[in-house]
Amino acid sequence: xxxxxxxxxxxxxxxxxxxDPWKPVDRALITHGHADHARPGHQRYLxxxxxxxxxxxxxxxxxxxxxxxxxAKQIGDATVSFHPAGHVPGSAQIRVEVKxxxxxxxxxxxTEPDRLSEPFEPVRCHSFISECxxxxxxxxxxxxxxxxxxxxxxxxxxAAKGMFSLLGxxxxxxxxxVLSLLDPSIxxxxxxxxxxxxxxxxxAQGLALPDTLHVTPDLDPKAHPGAMVLAPxxxxxxxxxxxxxxxxxxxxxxxxxxxxxxxRRAVDRGFVMSDHADWPGLNAAxxxxxxxxxxxxxxxxxxxxxxxxESGLNTEIIPxxxxxxxxxxxxxxxxxx
Amino acid sequence: xxxxxxxxxxxxxxxxxxxxxxxMAGYFVDAPVxxxxxxVALFSGRRPRRAITTTKLRExxxxxxxxxxxxxxxxxxxxxxxxxxxxxxLPPATRDQxxxxxxxxxxxxxxxxxxxxxxxxxxxxxxxxxxxxxxxVFNKLLTGGFRIGVSRKLMTRALxxxxxxxxxxxxxxxxxxxxxxxxTWEALIEAPDSGADLSRPYPFxxxxxxxxxxxxxxxxxxxWLAEWKWDGIRGQLILRGGEHFVWSRGEELMTDRFPELxxxxxxxxxxxxxxxxxxxxxxxxxxxxxxxxxxxxRKTVPKKLLKDAPVIVLAxxxxxxxxxxxxxxxxxxxxxxxxxxxxxxxEDAPLRASSVLPFKSWKTLADLRSxxxxxxxxxxxxxxxxSPYHTGRKKGDWWKWKLDPLTIDAxxxxxxxxxxxRANLFTDFTxxxxxxxxxxxxxxxxxxxxxxxxxxxxxxxxKNTMQRFGPVRQVRAEHVFEIAFEGIAESTRxxxxxxxxxxxxxxxxxxxxxxxxxxxxxxxxxxxxxx
Numbered sequence: 001x002x003x004x005x006x007x008x009x010x011x012x013x014x015x016x017x018x019x020d021p022w023k024p025v026d027r028a029l030i031t032h033g034h035a036d037h038a039r040p041g042h043q044r045y046l047x048x049x050x051x052x053x054x055x056x057x058x059x060x061x062x063x064x065x066x067x068x069x070x071x072a073k074q075i076g077d078a079t080v081s082f083h084p085a086g087h088v089p090g091s092a093q094i095r096v097e098v099k100x101x102x103x104x105x106x107x108x109x110x111t112e113p114d115r116l117s118e119p120f121e122p123v124r125c126h127s128f129i130s131e132c133x134x135x136x137x138x139x140x141x142x143x144x145x146x147x148x149x150x151x152x153x154x155x156x157x158x159a160a161k162g163m164f165s166l167l168g169x170x171x172x173x174x175x176x177x178v179l180s181l182l183d184p185s186i187x188x189x190x191x192x193x194x195x196x197x198x199x200x201x202x203x204a205q206g207l208a209l210p211d212t213l214h215v216t217p218d219l220d221p222k223a224h225p226g227a228m229v230l231a232p233x234x235x236x237x238x239x240x241x242x243x244x245x246x247x248x249x250x251x252x253x254x255x256x257x258x259x260x261x262x263x264r265r266a267v268d269r270g271f272v273m274s275d276h277a278d279w280p281g282l283n284a285a286x287x288x289x290x291x292x293x294x295x296x297x298x299x300x301x302x303x304x305x306x307x308x309x310e311s312g313l314n315t316e317i318i319p320x321x322x323x324x325x326x327x328x329x330x331x332x333x334x335x336x337x
Numbered sequence: 338x339x340x341x342x343x344x345x346x347x348x349x350x351x352x353x354x355x356x357x358x359x360x361m362a363g364y365f366v367d368a369p370v371x372x373x374x375x376x377v378a379l380f381s382g383r384r385p386r387r388a389i390t391t392t393k394l395r396e397x398x399x400x401x402x403x404x405x406x407x408x409x410x411x412x413x414x415x416x417x418x419x420x421x422x423x424x425x426x427l428p429p430a431t432r433d434q435x436x437x438x439x440x441x442x443x444x445x446x447x448x449x450x451x452x453x454x455x456x457x458x459x460x461x462x463x464x465x466x467x468x469x470x471x472x473x474v475f476n477k478l479l480t481g482g483f484r485i486g487v488s489r490k491l492m493t494r495a496l497x498x499x500x501x502x503x504x505x506x507x508x509x510x511x512x513x514x515x516x517x518x519x520x521t522w523e524a525l526i527e528a529p530d531s532g533a534d535l536s537r538p539y540p541f542x543x544x545x546x547x548x549x550x551x552x553x554x555x556x557x558x559x560x561w562l563a564e565w566k567w568d569g570i571r572g573q574l575i576l577r578g579g580e581h582f583v584w585s586r587g588e589e590l591m592t593d594r595f596p597e598l599x600x601x602x603x604x605x606x607x608x609x610x611x612x613x614x615x616x617x618x619x620x621x622x623x624x625x626x627x628x629x630x631x632x633x634x635r636k637t638v639p640k641k642l643l644k645d646a647p648v649i650v651l652a653x654x655x656x657x658x659x660x661x662x663x664x665x666x667x668x669x670x671x672x673x674x675x676x677x678x679x680x681x682x683x684e685d686a687p688l689r690a691s692s693v694l695p696f697k698s699w700k701t702l703a704d705l706r707s708x709x710x711x712x713x714x715x716x717x718x719x720x721x722x723x724s725p726y727h728t729g730r731k732k733g734d735w736w737k738w739k740l741d742p743l744t745i746d747a748x749x750x751x752x753x754x755x756x757x758x759r760a761n762l763f764t765d766f767t768x769x770x771x772x773x774x775x776x777x778x779x780x781x782x783x784x785x786x787x788x789x790x791x792x793x794x795x796x797x798x799x800k801n802t803m804q805r806f807g808p809v810r811q812v813r814a815e816h817v818f819e820i821a822f823e824g825i826a827e828s829t830r831x832x833x834x835x836x837x838x839x840x841x842x843x844x845x846x847x848x849x850x851x852x853x854x855x856x857x858x859x860x861x862x863x864x865x866x867x868x
Contacts, residue, residue, distance in 0.1 A: 136411075136412045136415060137402060137404050137408060137409075137412060137425075137426045138412050138415070138416055138422060138425035138426055139425075140425075257425065258415075258416055258417070258421075258760065258761075259349065259416075259418065259421055259473075259757075260416070260417045260418065260756075260757050260758050260759065260760035260761070261760070261761070262350060263349070263350070263757075263758045264758050264759070264762075264788065266352050267350075268350060268351050268352070268353075268356075269350060270350070300415070303408065303411045303412075306407075307405075307408055310405065
């Protein structure tokens with residue numbers, strides 16, 4: 001086997017390395033900087049050039065080597081290369097070839113393009129290790145400009161009433177994607193510290209984001225009426241958010257497709273927007289790999305695996321410690337959705 | 338239906354009461370008049386009958402979505418709502434329309450008269466012209482399962498805002514036996530009230546629960562009257578025009594379910610309306626609620642059941658006498674007039690007064706309360722002597738002071754995911770008591786934990802599933818919960834031999850290991866004492 005499933009994570013014996021391991025190892029290839037994929041404690045890291053700044057920001061002093069997308073690198077008897085996954089800026093699928101046999105680890109991916117991430121690129125392989133966070137036919141996403149219109153429409157309506165728009169979005173990826181869609185002519189954009197830190201990292205590597213104002217303790221909300229306030233979901237109900245009154249609250253996530261989750265979140269508006277592939281996206285991506293063997297890692301694995309099997313693909317479920325598996329962990333603490 | 342769908346979406350999503358009210362009020366001003374009438378009907382539980390079985394809808398939806406039926410069925414519990422699951426799996430609409438709510442309701446009611454093929458064609462065509470939200474609302478109307486998280490009170494307030502009419506008057510007009518087929522917006526809301534509907538009940542006056550401090554803060558005991566709080570069905574007995582009507586508090590007409598109450602006509606004059614509790618009666622005291630339960634589900638009652646669980650009304654208020662609305666008369670006087678009417682009734686009459694309990698101090702009342710279970714009551718009602726009969730729930734004049742529930746420490750053994758708002762959380766649990774080394778399941782419980790606790794237990798269930806039986810997971814017997822309940826009765830349908838009334842999770846006993854949970858003997862002892 002080119003890749004094996006070990007207690008520490010996905011392992012390549014030919015190159016003696018792991019991909020997104022969840023326990024400390026000697027050599028780790030990292031698909032992207034989210035906490036469930038890029039964990040601390042490894043001796044050596046390898047990532048794409050554009051994923052590196054966020055990883056350094058989150059993991060501190062690490063030994064990190066980088067490669068460009070598509071650049072082939074020999075590690076032991078394995079040839080590895082990184083290919084855009086369309087999930088967040090810098091995110092990659094990792095292709096591993098050993099003696100002509102090709103495996104691809106998807107990490108997290110999204111097939112629809114957005115304005116920031118390098119667009120998803122299907123990679124042909126024999127075996128494909130895929131996430132399936134939203135592997136149910138009820139999950140389909142609208143095109144990004146439709147969601148942009150919804151968010152800006154909501155913001156403009158709130159601003160007209162003199163209300164703040166408090167929007168929850170994960171601080172790495174989702175928040176910047178929302179930023180890239182906002183129409184700054186509506187009003188000022190304020191950001192929570194967690195969001196602003198990531199903004200700074202991504203701006204420094206050349207990504208174009210609209211101007212934002214970091215919410216510091218001495219900021220006077222009254223000076224910014226009708227502002228859009230971007231914060232991690234957890235901050236929405238906190239004392240931090242209380243300074244912005246009156247307000248309407250919103251949340252951007254793929255889970256907002258489900259009414260039950262919207263209601264449980266108790267926000268005024270849910271925007272369906274995910275950094276993961278929807279049902280058509282997952283199916284299209286898997287078809288385009290042309291792979292004979294599919295390994296599904298996190299998400300609705302039981303159901304999705306049965307669906308793939310019935311479509312004639314060899315499919316196995318691989319238990320991992322990637323999140324996005326449970327809805328509530330994903331919506332509450334993770335960066336996965 | 339787009340206007341109605343937008344209203345539904347706003348009401349469904351916002352948590353702010355003021356927004357809900359103003360959105361509804363706006364709708365009641367500018368929506369088409371037939372749609373307003375249907376909206377009032379839908380929001381007060383007057384739903385069109387189910388036009389198509391859900392089995393058919395699932396099949397058609399899966400077929401249209403080009404997915405196997407099993408995949409649809411697997412998605413359903415995750416979404417937690419059938420109408421929504423259908424709406425989400427279908428491919429995007431290819432056309433658009435903007436026809437009114439009442440037009441669509443007319444269409445779906447007409448499906449009744451069509452053969453299956455035309456029904457299917459009509460439904461597929463409808464789906465193909467609607468967005469996901471609109472489809473969901475349409476499906477809810479199709480399946481007869483339309484519900485909305487808006488109280489009657491809030492809707493009435495919005496109607497009052499929209500029409501400038503008095504809220505209490507509107508609440509009364511909305512009661513009773515109307516449907517959009519038997520009335521119009523004009524007649525129901527705008528025109529002078531003809532009072533033509535003889536069966537129409539008054540809006541029920543509802544009580545708030547007293548908090549842990551008890552009644553001490555209510556002021557002078559002499560200003561208050563107390564009664565037992567019975568565990569039956571709150572109902573209104575109406576005698577008008579030579580007929581009688583029985584309404585439940587849920588506004589269900591229950592006249593035929595309780596034929597013994599017909600004899601009230603032999604004793605009481607026309608133009609009388611009584612508020613009271615319908616209970617199963619053993620001749621001297623109420624039977625446990627599960628005796629009444631057997632009666633509730635039945636539209637016609639077999640003789641044996643009539644004999645085993647005869648019902649009476651324990652009357653506690655007089656709302657109308659000689660055709661005169663008494664609701665503004667002080668409670669003490671209404672109560673005196675009620676006692677005057679009922680005092681002359683023979684022993685075997687199907688109604689009797691629920692006694693006023695004398696008390697001099699709050700302390701004596703507290704002592705009385707502690708004996709409620711012996712009286713087969715679930716606590717006390719405390720009502721201000723000078724109070725009118727309010728419309729709906731108003732704080733300050735009517736209080737319920739329930740007994741503390743019975744409790745037992747039990748072990749969680751099965752878990753199942755919830756629906757709707759609680760989809761994807763494990764919220765439905767089965768609990769067991771110990772029997773030697775065995776665990777005997779004895780109750781289910783769904784409520785009582787906070788969202789945070791539900792999330793915590795959900796994560797735990799996922800990691801500690803031993804076995805799956807369809808949607809039910811058997812989990813490691815590790816967690817003890819304190820289960821609170823209102824009553825306990827013998828049951829042959831349950832393995833444990835008991836059934837509980839209103840079981841819920843009171844506390845997660847992190848401090849208790851499984852071997853300190855209660856036993857089947859403890860449960861039997863409670864049955865002997867309180868059953």
